[in-house]
Every structure is written in C-alpha cells, then in structure tokens.
Amino acid sequence: MSEVSEVRRNTQTPEAKRERPLLRLLMLALPERQLLITALILLLIATVCDVAGPLLIRYYIDDHLVKGDFWSAQVALMLSTYIVCLVVAALCSYQQAIRLNDVALNVIQRLRERVYARALRLPTRYYDDTPTGTMISRITNDTEFVKELFVHVVGAWVQNGFRVVGAFVGMALLDVHIMLLCLAFLPLVLLIMVVYRRLSTPIYQKARALLSDINSNLSESLQGVRIVQLFGQQKEFIQRFTRLTNEHFRVRHRNLKLDAALLRPLVDLLHSMALTALVFYFGQRSFVESVEVGIIYAFISYLGRFIEPINEITQRLSVMQQASVAGERVFRLLDSSEAPEFDGSKTPPNHRIEFRNLGFRYQDQGPDVIRSLSLEIPPGSFTGIVGHTGSGKSTLMSLLLRFYTPQRGEILWGGMRLSEISHIDLRTRIGLVPQDAFLFPGTVYDNITIGRLAGELGARTKPEVQALLAQYGLSAAFAALPQGLDTELSERGANISSGQRQLVALVRALVREPEILILDEATASVDSETERLVQRALLGLRGKMTLIAIAHRISTITEADQIVVLHHGELIEKGTHTELLAAHGVYNTLYKMQRQELLIATQATTPPAPSET
Structure with a gap:
C-alpha cells in the first residue's frame, strides 16, 4: 500500500490530533532542561538589552538633542550604556543560539536512535505491508525535517516571542494606549497562522507521502536494476518515476502559492496598516498637545521590533508544518507494536x-x-x-x-x-x-x-x-x-x-x-x-x-x-x-x-x- 493512499485517510484529521505530533516533538527536549533554562535566561537578558535601546534613544532625543545638548557627561553615559546593551544582546543571542542548537542536535540524535532501534524490533508482519524505501524515508528524511524544527523553528520562535513581548513592554512604558492600539493587530496575525496551518497540513501530508513513494520506487528499481534491464523495462520505470516526481512538484507548487499568499505579504500589509494607524494617532494628538519626536521614533522602532519577529515566525510556519507532518510519520512508526520479547526465563529440557x-x-x-x-x-x-x-x-x-x-x-x-x-x-x-x-x-x-x-x-x-x-x-x-x-x-x-x-x-x-x-x-x-x-x-x-x-x-x-x-x-x-x-x-x-x-x-x-x- 502506497503512502499516498494511506495519507488520504488522514487528511481530514481533527485539530487536536494534528497538534499532538508537534507537542510530542517539543516534549523530546525535556531531558535537556539545563540547556533550555540557560538559553532562556540568556534570551531574557538579550531581550532586556534590546528593549532598552529605543528607550535610551528616546530620552536622548527628547531630553538632550531637542534642547541643544549634543554632548555632556550624561549623554556620554547614555551612549556607553547603549553600546554595552548592543554588545551584551549580541553575545547573549549568540550563546543562547548555540545552546538551543545543542538541544536540537541532542534531541535528533536520540530520536534517530529510537526510530532505528524500533525499526529493528518491529515484527516481520510490519514489513510485509511497508516498502523498504518508506522505512528509509522515515528514518532519514523525516527525522531530518524534525531536526529543522528544533534548529530553525523552535529557537527562532522562542527568540522572536521574547522580542515581541519585549517590544510591547517597551511600548507600555512609553504609552499604554498606543501599545493597545498596536496589540489589536496581534489577533489578526494569529488568525493568519491558524488559517495557514489548516490549509497547509493536508498539502504537506501528501507531499511527504509522495516523497516516501519516490524513495520506495528508487529502492526497488535500483535493487532490481538487472531485472529491469533484462526485460527492457527502463522506459516504464522512468515513466512511473516521472509521474511521481511530477505529482510531487504539483503538490509542492500548491504549497508555494499558499506561502506566497498568506505569509509575508499579509504580514507586510498588517505592518503598513499599523504604521498608518500610528501616524494617524500621532497626527490627531498633535492638534491637542505637543508630540515628542523621541516618542514617535521609539514607537516606530518598537513597531519594527514587533513586525520583524512576526515575519520571521510566519516565514518558519512552512518548516514547522513540514516537521509536524514528518513527526506524525515518525511517531506512527514509534507507536507501532514491537515484536513480543517473551520474557519467559525457562530453559527447554530437550529439543523436541x-x-x-x-x-x-x-x-x-x-x-x-x-x-x-x-x-x-x-x-x-x-x-x-x-x-x-x-x-x-x-x-x-x-x-x-x-x-x-x-x-x-x-x-x-x-x-x-x-x-x-x-x-x-x-x-x-x-x-x-x-x-x-x-x-x-x-x-x-x-x-x-x-x-x-x-x-x-x-x-x-x-x-x-x-x-x-x-x-x-x-x-x-x-x-x-x-x-x-x-x-x-x-x-x-x-x-x-x-x-x-x-x-x-x-x-x-x-x-x-x-x-x-x-x-x-x-x-x-x-x-x-x-x-x-x-x-x-x-x-x-x-x-x-x-x-x-x-x-x-x-x-x-x-x-x-x-x-x-x-x-x-x-x-x-x-x-x-x-x-x-x-x-x-x-x-x-x-x-x-x-x-x-x-x-x-x-x-x-x-x-x-x-x-x-
């Protein structure tokens, strides 16, 4: 039975069931608690330093630059603090990235070892219905996509999540009302992510299944290459392989169009809308009271610090979906019943x-x-x-x-x-x-x-x-x-x-x-x-x-x-x-x-x- 026919039965999967593979993948990182805690502390320090930058520049503009105080001991102190914040943020970001990558590599090493060990313990009956190429695909390709989740998604999501929270904290320190105005755009971003997940999951499931079928086709045709050549079946095998690769191309192309429609363009549109609302708000406010230039700069800076992490998060949704589907296939293998070990301790008295x-x-x-x-x-x-x-x-x-x-x-x-x-x-x-x-x-x-x-x-x-x-x-x-x-x-x-x-x-x-x-x-x-x-x-x-x-x-x-x-x-x-x-x-x-x-x-x-x- 091909992987494609199997995945057709699973495309109408309840949301709760789709969430479970992703949650189980994240749970694999729990044995690395020490590294995770250290990485989160470093990330918190980097975020605090990152948030402090626009606040320092705001005070410099409004309290010194506007008043003609271009240089003084206080300005020098602010400049030194700003530079220290940049250096500390860069160092902490580097160190936390290394630790998160160590977590990812350790998790994938253990996962591959578990998958391989389970594959060797599966009963012979399992291999009667599962092509060798499919097994190889799950042990190699699928675990590689899971690695991408930990290397490029989890770290980026955690880091950018801290940056988004830090940006809103910085906004709140300046003006709670404007912060709430920007916060109103966050549900729209979450809605885009939910819609993308619902639409992309069946596409990725079919793409991974087709890739598995391609691997199976390669495995059987190369192992039996003498028979293929003996009976002159090269053309038929090439046509079969071409049909699979063309179908895989069409599915992946659908995915690319979905990415192009829902990810970067919509987030950029929200950014423009938020910037327009911010300019309109300050314009209206200027008719009633004076608006400090430093506050405008700080809010525009924080808006960029809010939108850019959102962009990075949405750009990694595609990788996350592929890893989630790959994880579902890996866990399907891990959850398969092993061959019974028969823990009996008796020794037969004879060989009858x-x-x-x-x-x-x-x-x-x-x-x-x-x-x-x-x-x-x-x-x-x-x-x-x-x-x-x-x-x-x-x-x-x-x-x-x-x-x-x-x-x-x-x-x-x-x-x-x-x-x-x-x-x-x-x-x-x-x-x-x-x-x-x-x-x-x-x-x-x-x-x-x-x-x-x-x-x-x-x-x-x-x-x-x-x-x-x-x-x-x-x-x-x-x-x-x-x-x-x-x-x-x-x-x-x-x-x-x-x-x-x-x-x-x-x-x-x-x-x-x-x-x-x-x-x-x-x-x-x-x-x-x-x-x-x-x-x-x-x-x-x-x-x-x-x-x-x-x-x-x-x-x-x-x-x-x-x-x-x-x-x-x-x-x-x-x-x-x-x-x-x-x-x-x-x-x-x-x-x-x-x-x-x-x-x-x-x-x-x-x-x-x-x-x-």
Whole structure:
C-alpha cells in the first residue's frame, strides 16, 4: 500500500490530533532542561538589552538633542550604556543560539536512535505491508525535517516571542494606549497562522507521502536494476518515476502559492496598516498637545521590533508544518507494536519440537496458509519438509522462529510454549540458512561471525572458523575465494556466486552452535557441487543437532529420518523416503517429476555420440 493512499485517510484529521505530533516533538527536549533554562535566561537578558535601546534613544532625543545638548557627561553615559546593551544582546543571542542548537542536535540524535532501534524490533508482519524505501524515508528524511524544527523553528520562535513581548513592554512604558492600539493587530496575525496551518497540513501530508513513494520506487528499481534491464523495462520505470516526481512538484507548487499568499505579504500589509494607524494617532494628538519626536521614533522602532519577529515566525510556519507532518510519520512508526520479547526465563529440557493443531493466515481476512497442522520433531532427528510452491513450508519455520504468531494452536519446544522461552534464548538456539542468503558488505569472515562479535562470549577467531570448515569438509570451497575468509564482499554478496553465498550462510549458522538448524530451500538455486557439499555437511551434523530441511530438491533429504509432505497448508503424508515412495502419493509424484526433469536436463547437455562410418 502506497503512502499516498494511506495519507488520504488522514487528511481530514481533527485539530487536536494534528497538534499532538508537534507537542510530542517539543516534549523530546525535556531531558535537556539545563540547556533550555540557560538559553532562556540568556534570551531574557538579550531581550532586556534590546528593549532598552529605543528607550535610551528616546530620552536622548527628547531630553538632550531637542534642547541643544549634543554632548555632556550624561549623554556620554547614555551612549556607553547603549553600546554595552548592543554588545551584551549580541553575545547573549549568540550563546543562547548555540545552546538551543545543542538541544536540537541532542534531541535528533536520540530520536534517530529510537526510530532505528524500533525499526529493528518491529515484527516481520510490519514489513510485509511497508516498502523498504518508506522505512528509509522515515528514518532519514523525516527525522531530518524534525531536526529543522528544533534548529530553525523552535529557537527562532522562542527568540522572536521574547522580542515581541519585549517590544510591547517597551511600548507600555512609553504609552499604554498606543501599545493597545498596536496589540489589536496581534489577533489578526494569529488568525493568519491558524488559517495557514489548516490549509497547509493536508498539502504537506501528501507531499511527504509522495516523497516516501519516490524513495520506495528508487529502492526497488535500483535493487532490481538487472531485472529491469533484462526485460527492457527502463522506459516504464522512468515513466512511473516521472509521474511521481511530477505529482510531487504539483503538490509542492500548491504549497508555494499558499506561502506566497498568506505569509509575508499579509504580514507586510498588517505592518503598513499599523504604521498608518500610528501616524494617524500621532497626527490627531498633535492638534491637542505637543508630540515628542523621541516618542514617535521609539514607537516606530518598537513597531519594527514587533513586525520583524512576526515575519520571521510566519516565514518558519512552512518548516514547522513540514516537521509536524514528518513527526506524525515518525511517531506512527514509534507507536507501532514491537515484536513480543517473551520474557519467559525457562530453559527447554530437550529439543523436541511439537506443532499442535496449528492454524495461521497472514491477513486477518485472508486465506489460511497453515491448516490444523500437527507434527512432532524428535530431538537430534533429521526432518525433511517438501511440497509444492505455496504449501506453507517456509511459513511453518517462520512460526517456529516467532517471526509470526499463529492465530490457532500452539508450538511447543521441550514441552514448553514458545512464549515461555525468552526471545534471545529462542533465536540463539536456532540457526537458519535461508534460500536467499543476505550478506552484508565486509569480509567473508565478518559475515560468518556476525552473530558473535569479537570480545563477546563464544566469539570465533579465524583459526576456529577454519577448523570448523575443515570439520565439515568446506575448506576447499572457501579457499577457492580470491582472498579466502578475507575476501571483501559487495552489497548482498553480489561479487560471489549464489552457491558460495549459501555456503557462507550455512557456516554463519553453524558457528553459532545452534541446537536446531533450519535449511529453508538452501539448495534450491545452487549447483550440484554446492548441493553435494551441503548434503555432506548435513550428514556430519546428524545426531549433533536437530535438522529441519525445507527442500525443493528431494535428493537433499532422501536420508532424513522423517519426511513431511505439505499441501495447501495441510500435512498430507509423513514417513521415510522409502515409505513415501511405496505409498504412491504426492511425494512419489514429486520424486518422479524431479527424476524426469533431471533426465531431460542430462540428455540436453550430453553431446551426441559420433556416428560410425
């Protein structure tokens, strides 16, 4: 589901709900109380010094300049005080800006760490519906916009808020009536801000959603660039990307027009109206009494000190709205339920696995993938699982690994429910070799020991890994790599063959010394030599740990203690290889089909015998 379709359901959001992300973002700064308090004190000092400037100039004009007193000891004192106020205001503003930026950077660092940690703890089901590009967008782009809130909005709003209050205090010290006249324009400014927020929120929501879809499109097209080129789909992908970017441009253009209409122009209009009202007031007053030039200067100066902060605040409304929408997306991720940690402290007495009347579906309203399945896997045994594509083989192992939770039935390990075993204990006792082995950039040795970092309990040195390879007859396969265990791998291990990737994944699982080893169609897409190596390794592991092999090639599991046949999520046959062949059921059919395919493939690759002359 795209982000745009999701945001369409949220555009008619109540105001209270829209305010909550912004409030939650601001609450993130509470751990930085000391820095905030120091910054506010510095800002207060800077504001007092800023307010004092026009008052000093007013007294100089009316009490000295008008009377011809251009220079005296009192004037020198006023000038010195004025200069000191300017210097102190500048220094305090600089120091408070640094502290507010420190607050912002600390908040964003903690937020990014929280978002990344939550992303790693989310259940697998969450990623079934959320594209990788969307997740990357939330962790990087959205948190970057939140940073803009703290760096460019919060500091500016606090600083300019103090300046506005200071300007009105300075006006009140001179003339309360004129201050009230200027204050009458403040509700109009607040009205502009409220209207802007209401109109801009759905625009920013759609813009952020489109940007997320653009990232998703980029991620999938670049990861699958070989397939795109193989099928000649460059034009179609470019057109899809162009449609997204054009739509994003149109939405952003609407936002720019809204900014141009409601922000600076309207505030400038209010400034002109306030200045006109001020001049008219002093003009009317001059007919009744004399008006001091210094007061006029001071009020015009304070009016500028009132309007300019308002302009800065309104100019940052756009950034605030983007940060608020980005924060809403980030909190949607943070509020997602984590995968259960299973805080049980029990240790299974043995490795017997039992599935009891298991039922599972990926979607609440979707079809059953596993149906009333019951199966027992004795400890130390070798169990093979076969079946047509979509029969539920991999899903069954995902349930055992707690990637998903079954809706019906239960899974027992040593007579204990999986929920009674801790999450860490569960995962460390099970090794998995997936069909599509995911390798990280780094050396082969780094990928093998990824589960046991240097210095940790059970960490493996290179000699220990080499001994493990020799134990299972895999030394020659790894010695064939350009630099052996020190071979540098590119992203996803693209610079080695699929068979070599599978062997790395197998050793990575074995180095953890698991009690249960699961091979999820690990030989489905490898060559016959790699399959032979895997089979030999399995025979060496037999009896040392419980082996569960989901097999596409039946030849991999012919020596298994029991073979389970799944069909549409149901267990329909179970027995040894010989017993199942004798039963002439689904397994027998699968075996004959693979034998026939192998025979045809062998004949196709065997050159014809030379004709006799």
